[in-house]
Amino acid sequence: MQLARVKGVQKYLRIAEISLTNRVAYLADHLAGSLFLILILFIFSQLWKTVLRQGGQVAGLDSTGMLWYMVFTEVIAISTPGSHYLVSEEVKSGDIAYKLSRPYSYTLYYFAAHCGEFAVRFITNLIVGAAFAYLTIGPLNVPWAKLGWVVLGFALATAVNFLMMFSLALLAFWLEESRPFFWIFQKMTFIFGGLFIPVEAYPQGLRFISYLLPLRYGLSAPARLMVQFERSLLWQMLTGQLVWITLLGILVWAMFQKGVRRVHVHGG
Amino acid sequence: MAVIEVDGLHKVFRTKTKEPGLRGSLQALLRPTYAEVAAVKKISFQVETGEMLAFIGPNGAGKSTTIKMLTGILNPTSGTAQVLGLVPWEARRKLAFSIGSVFGQKSQLWYHLPALDSFRLLGSIYEIEDKMFARRLSQVVELFELEDFIKTPVRKLSLGQRMRCEIAASILHGPQVIFLDEPTIGLDVVAKLKIRELIQRLNEEEKTTIFLTSHDAGDIEQLCKRTIVINHGEIILDTSTSYLRHNYLTTKIVNVKFAAPCPNLTLGNAEILKHTEKGIKFRVNTKLTSIEAVLTELFAQADAADISVEEPPMEEVIRDIYARPAGEGEPSAAG
Amino acid sequence: MFTEARKTVKFVLQYFSANLQSAMEYRGAFISQIVFMFLNDLLLLFFWWVLFTKIDSLNGWSFQHILLLYAVASGAHACQALLFGGSFSLGRTIAEGRLDFYLVLPKPVLLHVLVSRSTTSSWGDLAFSLAIFALAAKPSPGLILGFVALIFTAGVVFTSFTVLAHSLSFWLGLSTGLANQLTEALLSFSLYPEGIFSAATRLVLYTLIPAGFVSYLPVRLLQRFSWPQLGLLILFALGLAALARFVFYRGLKRYESGNLVVTNAAD
Numbered sequence: 001m002q003l004a005r006v007k008g009v010q011k012y013l014r015i016a017e018i019s020l021t022n023r024v025a026y027l028a029d030h031l032a033g034s035l036f037l038i039l040i041l042f043i044f045s046q047l048w049k050t051v052l053r054q055g056g057q058v059a060g061l062d063s064t065g066m067l068w069y070m071v072f073t074e075v076i077a078i079s080t081p082g083s084h085y086l087v088s089e090e091v092k093s094g095d096i097a098y099k100l101s102r103p104y105s106y107t108l109y110y111f112a113a114h115c116g117e118f119a120v121r122f123i124t125n126l127i128v129g130a131a132f133a134y135l136t137i138g139p140l141n142v143p144w145a146k147l148g149w150v151v152l153g154f155a156l157a158t159a160v161n162f163l164m165m166f167s168l169a170l171l172a173f174w175l176e177e178s179r180p181f182f183w184i185f186q187k188m189t190f191i192f193g194g195l196f197i198p199v200e201a202y203p204q205g206l207r208f209i210s211y212l213l214p215l216r217y218g219l220s221a222p223a224r225l226m227v228q229f230e231r232s233l234l235w236q237m238l239t240g241q242l243v244w245i246t247l248l249g250i251l252v253w254a255m256f257q258k259g260v261r262r263v264h265v266h267g268g
Numbered sequence: 269m270a271v272i273e274v275d276g277l278h279k280v281f282r283t284k285t286k287e288p289g290l291r292g293s294l295q296a297l298l299r300p301t302y303a304e305v306a307a308v309k310k311i312s313f314q315v316e317t318g319e320m321l322a323f324i325g326p327n328g329a330g331k332s333t334t335i336k337m338l339t340g341i342l343n344p345t346s347g348t349a350q351v352l353g354l355v356p357w358e359a360r361r362k363l364a365f366s367i368g369s370v371f372g373q374k375s376q377l378w379y380h381l382p383a384l385d386s387f388r389l390l391g392s393i394y395e396i397e398d399k400m401f402a403r404r405l406s407q408v409v410e411l412f413e414l415e416d417f418i419k420t421p422v423r424k425l426s427l428g429q430r431m432r433c434e435i436a437a438s439i440l441h442g443p444q445v446i447f448l449d450e451p452t453i454g455l456d457v458v459a460k461l462k463i464r465e466l467i468q469r470l471n472e473e474e475k476t477t478i479f480l481t482s483h484d485a486g487d488i489e490q491l492c493k494r495t496i497v498i499n500h501g502e503i504i505l506d507t508s509t510s511y512l513r514h515n516y517l518t519t520k521i522v523n524v525k526f527a528a529p530c531p532n533l534t535l536g537n538a539e540i541l542k543h544t545e546k547g548i549k550f551r552v553n554t555k556l557t558s559i560e561a562v563l564t565e566l567f568a569q570a571d572a573a574d575i576s577v578e579e580p581p582m583e584e585v586i587r588d589i590y591a592r593p594a595g596e597g598e599p600s601a602a603g
Numbered sequence: 604m605f606t607e608a609r610k611t612v613k614f615v616l617q618y619f620s621a622n623l624q625s626a627m628e629y630r631g632a633f634i635s636q637i638v639f640m641f642l643n644d645l646l647l648l649f650f651w652w653v654l655f656t657k658i659d660s661l662n663g664w665s666f667q668h669i670l671l672l673y674a675v676a677s678g679a680h681a682c683q684a685l686l687f688g689g690s691f692s693l694g695r696t697i698a699e700g701r702l703d704f705y706l707v708l709p710k711p712v713l714l715h716v717l718v719s720r721s722t723t724s725s726w727g728d729l730a731f732s733l734a735i736f737a738l739a740a741k742p743s744p745g746l747i748l749g750f751v752a753l754i755f756t757a758g759v760v761f762t763s764f765t766v767l768a769h770s771l772s773f774w775l776g777l778s779t780g781l782a783n784q785l786t787e788a789l790l791s792f793s794l795y796p797e798g799i800f801s802a803a804t805r806l807v808l809y810t811l812i813p814a815g816f817v818s819y820l821p822v823r824l825l826q827r828f829s830w831p832q833l834g835l836l837i838l839f840a841l842g843l844a845a846l847a848r849f850v851f852y853r854g855l856k857r858y859e860s861g862n863l864v865v866t867n868a869a870d
Binding site: 360 | 703709
């Protein structure tokens with residue numbers, strides 16, 4: 001029994017590994033993403049230096065804090081792979097039949113692949129982004145003592161992000177074209193996920209909506225925690241993340257159950 | 269009047285060579301080495317007005333390179349050529365008004381729009397005056413029998429219909445020379461015959477010089493009086509197609525599937541290529557025997573469920589040309 | 604000379620029309636693409652709206668200024684994408700040997716490649732540009748005409764830059780990614796007010812990555828018109844276009860000798 005369980009985990013590790021090596025092969029693609037990161041960080045370093053020149057603050061962060069906040073949100077954002085087109089392709093071509101007949105969970109397969117790819121991209125992009133930020137605006141006060149908690153926050157954020165994206169990806173079971181939804185989701189993430197500014201700094205109405213949605217738990221919350229560690233922030237974030245992982249997990253499970261039946265009906 | 273004159277046309281490509289692996293990549297970056305490939309080796313020939321010429325050879329023989337030089341897309345390393353009195357790579361735009369081209373795999377028609385819209389656009393590209401264009405359009409539509417589908421979006425046309433539109437598009441501006449590269453590729457037998465018929469009609473009515481490349485021996489036999497064979501950048505044969513047919517396109521490959529298993533068949537007048545109890549594949553030399561005679565011998569021994577007859581592949585014909593000495597009274601293989 | 608110009612304009616318009624018709628074949632996709640692009644652009648403004656609830660001005664710029672900036676930048680981008688959409692894939696066209704198609708036709712190769720494609724979704728950018736301009740400036744018809752002329756000129760700057768970046772493909776292989784990055788960079792810089800940048804950066808933005816001529820200068824012209832500044836803008840646009848043309852045709856000579864990195868040697 002115990003042996004079987006170890007094997008179970010192992011196959012997902014393998015999947016993550018393959019996804020990782022696959023990613024490294026697309027080096028040029030990768031480089032392009034890093035260049036864009038530097039570009040956007042450069043522009044915003046100038047912006048925040050200008051806006052917060054006289055020691056101003058946004059959501060309790062000065063210009064250094066704001067830029068480092070952005071380093072983390074941008075790195076998460078550009079390192080998150082999109083699985084939607086893969087699922088869409090599989091459903092359309094019928095290749096999904098192969099995956100469904102194999103002895104692993106479809107969702108966990110994609111989660112493992114997601115994590116593998118995200119890990120590589122995150123590390124390389126973070127090195128680039130952090131180096132740039134350090135050189136232009138100065139060092140970050142890394143909360144070394146509490147780093148374990150922060151890393152946990154990032155890991156849970158990855159899960160939240162994955163579940164949100166995957167639920168949209170599963171729309172492929174019902175819709176020919178799910179890209180527009182992805183697009184909207186991406187834009188919503190920019191706003192309600194707090195890509196540019198921590199969600200706490202939003203005007204009343206916007207802040208309220210952001211608090212209701214899961215988006216900030218994948219982006220703004222972990223980044224904020226890294227840049228300005230506070231116990232209250234930590235507990236609030238972890239709670240929110242766990243709640244949303246549960247809710248989204250149930251959603252994904254339900255969608256998958258219903259969706260898979262549709263695929264079989266089509267004889268795919 | 270010579271419409272195309274080629275004299276000692278020569279093209280050498282310089283490409284970077286790279287050793288395998290990472291070490292090789294670094295070497296290629298720091299100290300690059302080059303390989304020179306002679307794609308076309310000092311070829312010469314002439315084409316007269318109204319001729320239908322087949323330009324054949326295996327892949328990599330130098331066909332596309334030659335056509336690219338004749339249409340002005342590529343500069344030669346040495347040698348000269350003139351098309352309609354113009355040097356193609358020097359007067360490309362001017363020449364473009366008088367030549368047309370169809371490349372079998374690539375399309376000049378807009379995929380989502382009816383061919384008619386593409387024709388109109390081409391009319392503007394070739395600066396054809398409106399009234400003249402209208403007249404020319406009806407001429408071409410009639411010649412190629414396009415009335416039924418000229419207003420249908422190209423994506424909805426069959427390959428044969430699309431090909432007809434492509435060739436029609438290439439002659440809208442009334443060119444004197446057209447280069448057709450694999451015009452019947454991928455078409456079924458009926459469509460092929462139709463395209464050949466239309467090209468024939470075009471040549472007869474408008475005296476257009478046609479420079480055709482094809483891997484289909486049927487295209488060549490039916491359309492072109494003259495054939496130039498090119499291999500490894502050299503012209504190995506420049507002769508009439510009938511000579512080619514009599515001396516080199518003399519074999520046919522026949523595939524027969526048996527109605528009932530027949531393991532041991534003997535054929536006296538044919539070369540057996542493959543023989544299982546389910547079927548047989550053999551080659552017939554039509555100079556020596558007829559396919560009919562061989563089949564008669566076959567039917568005496570077995571019943572056939574399916575029969576197909578193929579031309580030998582072009583590569584085999586070329587190999588044959590190299591292998592066989594020159595025939596009587598015609599340019600030799602070394603010419 | 605004049606007939607040549609007239610023929611060229613007619614040629615460009617005909618291609619533009621054909622591209623539009625081709626896109627309209629799929630009504631659903633056509634409309635949704637435009638709507639989405641419009642919304643996409645609107646969302647970019649969102650950040651600025653939030654920022655200006657906290658601060659009054661950014662180095663002298665107000666929210667209205669930002670609106671003008673966005674109107675100009677997105678309008679210029681729309682002009683490039685709608686009229687000269689082939690510029691975005693120029694590098695790939697070169698690398699894949701597809702220039703052959705244009706070479707056998709009797710029209711100027713560069714122009715032909717540029718007009719052969721039109722990015723349908725950018726109608727949304729154009730709609731956004733005009734809407735934001737109307738919102739920010741409450742303009743007279745005369746001013747709208749002036750605005751359109753401005754974004755067209757800025758679009759020429761954009762296009763020329765893209766052509767220059769993609770022409771690298773004549774000499775380097777695999778440089779399409781770099782060209783795309785440069786084009787992105789220009790677009791990105793033109794969406795942020797120049798006031799936030801240091802003097803050194805601004806120098807770069809008026810030369811190597813000419814965001815200054817794409818959006819900053821046009822915005823200044825909209826706020827306070829000046830003939831010399833307009834002259835400077837037009838001169839720069841023409842100059843850059845001439846440079847782009849020159850570099851492209853230089854590269855084309857190389858293409859015609861067949862020694863391009865990715866051309867197949869034989870056959």
